[in-house]
Amino acid sequence: MTHSTLQLLLLLIVLTDFAVLGSSRLSACIRWIALQGAVLGILPLVTEGGLTIHVVALAIGTIFVKAFVLPGFLRWAIREAAIRREVEPLVGYMGSMLLGAAALGAAFAVTSTMPESARGSLVVPVALVTVMIGMVILITRAKAVIQVVGYMMLENGIYIFGLTLARRVPFLVEAGVLLDVFVGVFIMGIVVFHINREFDSISASKLTELRES
Amino acid sequence: MILFLSGLAIILISAVAVLVIRDEVIRDRFFATFVVAGSALASIPAFRILGGAASEITRWHSGMPGGDWVIGIDPLSAVFLLAVLVVGAANAVYGVAYMRVGSDARLSRQASATYAALVTVLALVVTAQSVVLFLCAWELMAISSFLLVMTNHQETQVRRAGFIYIVATHTGTLLLFVMFAIWSNGAADWSFASLAANRPALMWGGGPLFLLALAGFGMKAGFVPLHFWLPPAHAASPSHVSAVMSGILIKMGIYGMLRVVMLAGPPPAWWGWTVLALGALSAVLGVLWALAQHDIKRLLAYHSVENIGIIMIGMGLGTLGTAYGHPMLAILGYGAAVLHTVNHALFKALLFMSAGAVYRMTGTRNIEEMGGLARRMPVTFAAFLIGSVAIIGVPPLNGFVSEWLVYQGLFRAGYSSDAARIALLAAPVLALAGGLALACFAKAAGVMFLGNPRSDKPLAAREVGAAMLVPQLALAAACVAIGLLPMLVVGPFLFIGATIAGEQRSQALEAWSYVSPAAQNVALFAVVLLLVAAAIWAGRRFVLNRRSVRGDATWGCGYGATTPRMQYTASSFAAPLLAVFEPLTGVQEHRGATVFHSTGRDLVLDRIVSPLWARIQRSALRLRPIQDGRLHFYLLYVVASVVICLAYLVIAP
Numbered sequence: 042m043t044h045s046t047l048q049l050l051l052l053l054i055v056l057t058d059f060a061v062l063g064s065s066r067l068s069a070c071i072r073w074i075a076l077q078g079a080v081l082g083i084l085p086l087v088t089e090g091g092l093t094i095h096v097v098a099l100a101i102g103t104i105f106v107k108a109f110v111l112p113g114f115l116r117w118a119i120r121e122a123a124i125r126r127e128v129e130p131l132v133g134y135m136g137s138m139l140l141g142a143a144a145l146g147a148a149f150a151v152t153s154t155m156p157e158s159a160r161g162s163l164v165v166p167v168a169l170v171t172v173m174i175g176m177v178i179l180i181t182r183a184k185a186v187i188q189v190v191g192y193m194m195l196e197n198g199i200y201i202f203g204l205t206l207a208r209r210v211p212f213l214v215e216a217g218v219l220l221d222v223f224v225g226v227f228i229m230g231i232v233v234f235h236i237n238r239e240f241d242s243i244s245a246s247k248l249t250e251l252r253e254s
Numbered sequence: 255m256i257l258f259l260s261g262l263a264i265i266l267i268s269a270v271a272v273l274v275i276r277d278e279v280i281r282d283r284f285f286a287t288f289v290v291a292g293s294a295l296a297s298i299p300a301f302r303i304l305g306g307a308a309s310e311i312t313r314w315h316s317g318m319p320g321g322d323w324v325i326g327i328d329p330l331s332a333v334f335l336l337a338v339l340v341v342g343a344a345n346a347v348y349g350v351a352y353m354r355v356g357s358d359a360r361l362s363r364q365a366s367a368t369y370a371a372l373v374t375v376l377a378l379v380v381t382a383q384s385v386v387l388f389l390c391a392w393e394l395m396a397i398s399s400f401l402l403v404m405t406n407h408q409e410t411q412v413r414r415a416g417f418i419y420i421v422a423t424h425t426g427t428l429l430l431f432v433m434f435a436i437w438s439n440g441a442a443d444w445s446f447a448s449l450a451a452n453r454p455a456l457m458w459g460g461g462p463l464f465l466l467a468l469a470g471f472g473m474k475a476g477f478v479p480l481h482f483w484l485p486p487a488h489a490a491s492p493s494h495v496s497a498v499m500s501g502i503l504i505k506m507g508i509y510g511m512l513r514v515v516m517l518a519g520p521p522p523a524w525w526g527w528t529v530l531a532l533g534a535l536s537a538v539l540g541v542l543w544a545l546a547q548h549d550i551k552r553l554l555a556y557h558s559v560e561n562i563g564i565i566m567i568g569m570g571l572g573t574l575g576t577a578y579g580h581p582m583l584a585i586l587g588y589g590a591a592v593l594h595t596v597n598h599a600l601f602k603a604l605l606f607m608s609a610g611a612v613y614r615m616t617g618t619r620n621i622e623e624m625g626g627l628a629r630r631m632p633v634t635f636a637a638f639l640i641g642s643v644a645i646i647g648v649p650p651l652n653g654f655v656s657e658w659l660v661y662q663g664l665f666r667a668g669y670s671s672d673a674a675r676i677a678l679l680a681a682p683v684l685a686l687a688g689g690l691a692l693a694c695f696a697k698a699a700g701v702m703f704l705g706n707p708r709s710d711k712p713l714a715a716r717e718v719g720a721a722m723l724v725p726q727l728a729l730a731a732a733c734v735a736i737g738l739l740p741m742l743v744v745g746p747f748l749f750i751g752a753t754i755a756g757e758q759r760s761q762a763l764e765a766w767s768y769v770s771p772a773a774q775n776v777a778l779f780a781v782v783l784l785l786v787a788a789a790i791w792a793g794r795r796f797v798l799n800r801r802s803v804r805g806d807a808t809w810g811c812g813y814g815a816t817t818p819r820m821q822y823t824a825s826s827f828a829a830p831l832l833a834v835f836e837p838l839t840g841v842q843e844h845r846g847a848t849v850f851h852s853t854g855r856d857l858v859l860d861r862i863v864s865p866l867w868a869r870i871q872r873s874a875l876r877l878r879p880i881q882d883g884r885l886h887f888y889l890l891y892v893v894a895s896v897v898i899c900l901a902y903l904v905i906a907p
Contacts, residue, residue, distance in 0.1 A: 131886065154904065180889045188885075 044162075046087045051163045053080050054201070055145070058174045061194065062141045063134055067126050067186060071115045074190050078107025081197055084204060103200070111193060115186055132181040140181070144173035164201060172198030255310045258327065258381070261296025261339075262374050265289055269370035272363050282350040285366055286721075289346035289373065293339040296377060300332040300339070304746050311383065313445075320386030321443040327381055329753045330516065333592055334380040334509050337599040340732070341501045342373035344725035348607050349494035351721035355614055365405050365492065372398040372498065379506055385434045385444040392430065392506075396423040399503055402495040403487050415486035418859075422483035426473030430510075433466035450517040460518055464525045467514040475507025477536040477566060481559045482859040485547075488555035489619065493610020496551055500558045501603035505595050508565055512588070515573065516754050523577035523673070530570025534680050536563030537687040539838065545694045546832055546841040546854030548824045549619045550609045553698060554602065557645060560687055561598045564660060565591045567680050571663045572755060578674045581757045585765040586663035589751030593743070594656035597736065601644035601653060604729040608638035611722050612702060615715035621701045621824050622851065623711050628703040630715045635703045637726040642695040644733045647688050650780030652736035658776060659744065660684065662769055690831065697827045706818040738780050740773045825852040 057077040064070045082104030085096045119126070130137060148169035155165065175198055178191030268288035275281040303309060311326035327335065349369055353362035375394040382388035400423070404416040438444050441452035469480070476484040484504065488496045511529075515521055540559030547553040568591030575584025611634045612627060613619055628635040644651040661681060668678035707713055717723075736743050745766050752762035825843075829852065832839050840857040844850070880891075 151900075176889070176893050180886050180893065183886075 047084070048163055050080050050084055050087065051167045051201075054167055054197075055170060058171055058194065059138065059141055061178065061190060062137045062174060065128055065134065067119060067128060067184070068116070070128065070187060070190050071112050071119075074193055075108045075112035077194070077197060078112070079104055081107055081200060084201070088204060107193070107197070115189060118186060128187055129183050130181055131183055137177060137181055140177050141170075141174050144177065145170050148173065164204065168198050168202035170198075171195075171201060255299065255312050255325070255327070257298045258296045258300075258377075259325075261292045261294070261298075262377055264292030264295060265370050265374050268292065269367040269374075272366040272370070278354075278359065281363070282354065285370070286347045286350055289370060290343045293343035293346075293373070297336055297339045299327055300335045303327055303329060303332040304336070304750075320384075322384060322445065323387045324383040324445045324447075325378075325381050325387070326383040329750045330509070330512060330592075331380045333596060333747075333750055334505065335377055337505065337596050338373065338376045338380060338502050341498060341599050341603045341729075342376065344728055345494045345497050345603065345607070346370070346373070348497075348610075348722050348725040349492070351719060352492060352494050352610055352614065361405060365402060365495075368398050368401050369495070369498075372402065376498075376502055376506070380509055383446045385438060385446070385449070388446075389427070389430065389434065393427060395503070395506065396420070396427060399495070399499060403491045403499075405492050405495070406490070409490075411486075412490040415483075415490035419483045419487040422473055422480075426470045426507075429466050429470030429473070433463055433470055436466070437463060446513075446517055450519070453519065460521065463518065464514070464521060467511060468525075468528065471507040471510035471514070472532075473507070474504060474510070475562050475566075476504050476559055477532050477562050478539045478559060479858045479862065481536070481540070481556075481562075482856060482863050484558060485552045485555040485856060486859075488558070488606075489549055489551040493551070493606055493613060496554075496610070497603040497606035500555060500606060501599040504558060504562060505599060508562070508569070508591070508595055511569065512591070512754055515569075516756070519756070520576045521573050523574060526570045526573030526577055528570075529566050529573060530677060530680060533563045533566030533568075533570055534683040536560065536566065538563070538683055538690070541687050541690040541694060542832075542835055542839055543854060543856070545690060545697070545828045546839050546852065548622050548851075548853070550612070550621050550698065550702065551606070551619050552854075553621075553694070554605055554609060557691070557694070558598075558602060560691065561594065561602070561645070564657065564684065564687070565594050565598070567591075567684060568594060568656075568660045568663065570680075571660070571667060571677060572751065574667065574674045574677055575663075576755050578670065578672055580666075580670055580674060581755065581761045582765045582768060583663060583666050583670070583674065584755035585748050585751040585757060585762055586659065586666055586769070587751070588754040589744070589748040589765075590656055590659035590663055592750050592754075593659060593747040594653075597644070597652040597656045597733070600729050600732050600736075601641045601651075604637060604726055604733065605641040605645065607722070607726045607729070608634050608641060611718045611726070612638075612715075614718065614722075616711045618709075618711050621698060623709040624702045625705045625708040625712060625818065625821065626703075627712055627715055630712065631703075631717050633717060633723050634726070635699075637723075637730050638703065639699060640730040640733055642699050644737070646692045646695055648692070649776065650734075650737045650783050652733045654780075655736060655740045655743065655773075655776065657684070657688065658772075659747075659769070662772070666768075693828070693831055697824055701822070701824045701827065705821045708818050708821065708823070738777060738784075740776050741770060744769060744773050823851065826850060828852070 054077055057073045057080070060073040061070050061077075064073065082100050085100050085103075086092065132140070145166075148166040151169060152166045172195055175191050175193075175195030178194060179188055182188055182191060265288065268285045271288065272281055272285050275284060299310060309326060309328040311324065314323045346366075346369065350362070350366060353365055372395065375391045375398060378391035379388065379395055382391050400416060400420045403419055404412060406412050407416070434444075434449075437449050437452065441448040472480050473483075488500055491499065537560050540556050540561075540563055544553050544556035544560065547556060568587050568589075571587030572584045572589075572591060573587070575581065575587055609619075611631065612624065615631065616624060616627075618624070640651065644653040647653040647657040661684065664678055664681045664684070667674045668681075669675070701708075748762045748765050748769075749759060752759060752765075829843070829850075832841050832852070838857075840855045840860075841852050842855065843852045
C-alpha cells in the first residue's frame, strides 16, 4: 500500500511542477507550489520506516512552512506591492513546457546510470526533475515573486532527494527546512521590497541597473 | 582538554561582553581580566605537555561533510599555543588601553571583540588535527585579522594595506586547499593522523606537496619574496594588532610548515636546501630593507621578515639533518627554529607595544620626527631597549640563546662529511644579518629616544599609563628570563625538535648533553655581563656623587649654539651602510644644499606584484561582457557549469 501511495504522491509532485510551468497567473502558481509543499510534507509519513516522532515532526514542520507560511508570504507580497498578476515569461509557456519535458527525460536518463539502490523507485528522478524545472523557472521568468516560487521548487527537489537519506543524516534534512524559512524571509524582505521601492517594479530584469559600468 | 576548551570559551565570553557592557571602565577591566584568565586556563595543558605529559586528543562526530573534528595538543602544538596565549593575553591588556585613547568607543569595542575572536581561532589553528577544522580556523584567522587591520578604514593607506593583505592571504589559503586535496586523496578520513598514514599520495617524492605547502604557508610566514603584504599591513593596523600579527600570526606559517614536515615524514634534501636558501635570503634582505625604513612600524615589520629568515635557516638545517641521516643536526635545527619562533614572538610583540606607546604620545610613526623621548618616557625606553637587544641577538637576552642554537646547528653541519656541510655557508650570512640588525636598532633606538626632539611632536609626550606598561614589562621579563636561564629552556625545545624530526627522546638527550656545557657558559657569561654593567653603573654614581653635574644638550660637546638639526638623522645614520648594498635596497635619496633624506621602497611590491596585478586586471577586463548584470544570465551560468561538471563525471571513468 505505502509503495503505491508513494508513487502517487511523487506523480502529483511532477504534475504540480508542470502546472507551475504552464500557469500564466501568479496566484495560480502560488497555489500550485503550496499544494506541492503539502504533498511534500506527507511524503516522509509514507516512506518505509514507520511513524516515529521524528518523522511526524518533520512532516508537520514541512507542511506548515512550505504549504502555509511561504505561500502566505508570497500572497502578502503581491498584495502589498500591488504587482500585476501575470507571470510575464521570457520564454513562452509552450517553450517552457518543452523544456520541462526535456528535463523529465533527462532526469530518467540520468537515473538509469545511477547505482542499483536509486533506480528502484521514482524518488530520485522526481527529485531531479523538480530541481531542473525549478531552475527553468528561475531562468525564464522575469518577476522576483515567481523566481521565489522557482527557488522554492528547487528547494523541494533537494528536499525529496534528502528524504532518501533522512534516516541516516536527519540533520541535513532539517537544516534544509530551516534554510527555507530563512530564504523566504530574506528574499521577501530584501529583494521584493527593495526592488519595488527603488525601481517602481519588482522585475528582476531591472536589477541590471545595479551593475558596474 | 577540558581546561583548554573552557579557557577558549572564557576568551569568547569576553568578546560578547565587550559588545554588551555599556560602562567603559567596567567593560575594559572585564575584557582584560577574562582574556588573561582564559589564556591562563588554556595554557595549563600546554605546560603539562611540555613538561613531559602524554599528548591529548579529542574527536567529535560532526555529522558534517569532511569527517570528524579532531582537536589535539602535542609538543609542537603546545609550544605554539603557549606563544599565542602569552602574547595574546599581554596584548589584550595593552590593547584596551591603547584603543581607549584617540579612537571612538564603538570602534574600540568592535576591535576588542574581533581581537578576542582572533586569539581563539589562533589557538584552534595550532590544535586542530583534522583538515576541515584546520582550514576553517585558518580562514577565520585570516578574516578576523583582516578586520583588525582595517580598524582605521577611513584612511586610504589602511584600505590599500588591507586589500593587499586579504588578496595575499587568500592566495595562500587557495594553495593550502590544493595541497590538502592532493594529500587526502585516498586517505581513510580527513584527520591529520590519516594524512600521515597516506604516504602513497605524495607523488613524485612529495615534490608538489612540499612546494604547495612552502608557498601556501610561506604566504602567511612572509619570507622574501612573499613578504610584500606584511609591511603595509603591520603599519596600518593598531599597534596591539601589529604585535599579534608580527609575533603570532605570521608564525602560523612556520607552524604549518613544521606540521607538514612532521606528518609527511622525512622530506627530501632539496626541500631542506630550498628552505635554508630562502631563509638566508630573507634574513639579509629583510634587515637591509628594515635599515632603509624610517616608519618605525614598517621597520619592525621588515625585521619580522629577517627573523622568519633565521627561523627558516633553523628549519632547513633540521630537514637536512633528517635527509642526510644526522639525528643531532635535525634536533638542533628544529629546536632552534621553534625556540627562535617563541623568542621572536616575545620580543617583537614587546617592540610593537613600545612603538605603539610612542605613536600614541607623538602621533607619528616617522622616527625622523622623534628624538629625546628617553627622558619623557623612561620606562617605554627601557622596554624598547630590552626588545632591541633581544632582537639583535646579543647576550644576555633570549634572542642570543636561539641564534646561538642556530649557530650550533650550522657548525654541527660543518663537521659532517657529506653534502650537509655546505650549510655552514649560512653562518656568515647569519652573522651579516646580525650586524646589520645591530646598526638598524642603534638607528631606531638612538633616533627615537636619544638626542633632542627633531620636531615639535615629541614635546608633549609623557609616560603612558600602567595598563600599557605592565604588559611590556611582563614580556621584557620573559625575554630576560630566557636569556639568563638557557639551561632550563633549551632542553625542552630540543625535545620538541626531536618530536618534529621523528627521533627518539634519547637522541634529544644526547643533543642536550652536546650543547649543555656551552649553555651553562652562556648563562654564566650573561650573568657576568649584567654584573659588570651594574658595577659600571654603581661606579658612575659613586664618582658623580662627589661632583656637581651640569646639564646640557645631548651630543652638544659643550658647544652652546646647537640646534636639533645638527643631530644625526635616521637617513644619514643608515646611508653609509645602505650605500654598500646599493642595488638591493631600493632606497631613494633626496639630496640638496641643506637637505638629505632617504625613503625605502619595497622592491618586490613595486617591481613585481603591482605590475603583475595590473596585468591581471587588464586581462580580466576582457571578461567584462559576461557581466551582463541580469540575474537570469547568472543563473544560466550556474546551471551551465553544473551541467559541464556532471557531464565530466559521466564521461570520465
